[in-house]
Amino acid sequence: MQKTTHTPAAPAEAWTGWCDWHEGPSGTAVLISVIEQCSGPGITRYACAPCREQRRLVPYTQQP
Template sequence: MAEPTQDTATEEDTAGPYGFCSWHHRFAAGVRLIDVIEQGSGPGGVHYACPPCIKTHRLVPFADR
């Protein structure tokens, strides 16, 4: 059986989607969906965070809840 020549990448090592981080207000790679604000009487919306902000602010991505 052949052994892989590359190390396995962790989730934090992969670039992931590029988008706007709602915590540090800049564009970043690897953003994850954190919160969905349902449209009631207001406009609604979503919040994304980059990996450093997820770690710093101890955020839990929406998909991991």
């Protein structure tokens, strides 16, 4: 039997998001704002739970 050293890819749910406030990976990042631009793609900003709490950021889906 042949041994393999290839490790299987991580499942999709293991991917972590990115927090734009502390500029690092996060498993709790949610969309905070969408900045539309006249030309080109817009910009989205995400924040993790600690950054949202510290800066009183409201998730985009809960904003008026």
